[in-house]
Amino acid sequence: MHRLTSVAVAVFSATWLLTGCGDENRPANQAALAQQALPSAIADPPNKVDLPHYQARNPHFDVMTKDGNIVVRSDDHGWNGHTIDIYYAPSEAVMIHDGDYVLRDTTHLQRIASVPLKGNQTWVAVWNVKGHTLPREFYLLAKTNVGQANIEHVLWMNQRYIEGGAESRVQ
Structure with missing residues (x-):
């Protein structure tokens, strides 16, 4: 009987712990995402961004640090549309699923730049962070005005930010 009680307690404990890992813990996740919002001096307020459910592979973009x-x-010529919006996403808002970056949440994205596509379908955006300290790891989402999008993982490495990780379609 004692062994059965121990097994029941273990199963109950595991079930209770795993319950907090899914959507049931969403308010706590939402609070964590809200706490990671960037200051209004360097980004728009958190906002919901509408994205198509499925995206084909979209062009890659690069992230680098220059003069602070x-x-x-992006030098890839596959971007479509007229403008690109760049959004900051906290690392908790993105997960990897089958090797692709997937947004867990699209309601806490902050626009950091909006730039026109050049005639050859390339673009450049410069984000002046005005001396603010950014997380050591986060994601950037690039989205065109026609819904084409891609996510890149951004890491602090060797005293600068670079993109790292797999190229990904957005889901």
């Missing part, structure tokens, strides 16, 4: 600014750019 973060430069986000």
Whole structure:
């Protein structure tokens, strides 16, 4: 009987712990995301961004640090539309699913730049962070005005920000 009680307690404990891992813990996740909002001096307020449910592979973009600014750019010629909006996403808002970055939440994205596509379908955005300290790890989402989008993982490495990780379609 004692062994059965121990098993029941273990199963109950595991069930209770796992319950907090899913959507049931969403308010806590939402609070964590809200706490990671960037200051209004360097980003728009958190906002919901509408994205198509499925995206084909979209062009890649690069992230680098130059003169204290973060430069986000793409030399790929596959971008469509007229403008690109760049959004900051806290690392908790993104997960990896089958090797692709997937947004867990689209309601806490903050626009950091909006730039026109050049005639050859490339673009460059410069994000002046005005000396603010950013997280060591976060994501950037680039989205065109026609819904084409891609996410890149951004890491602090060797005293600068760079993109790192897999290229990904947005889901």
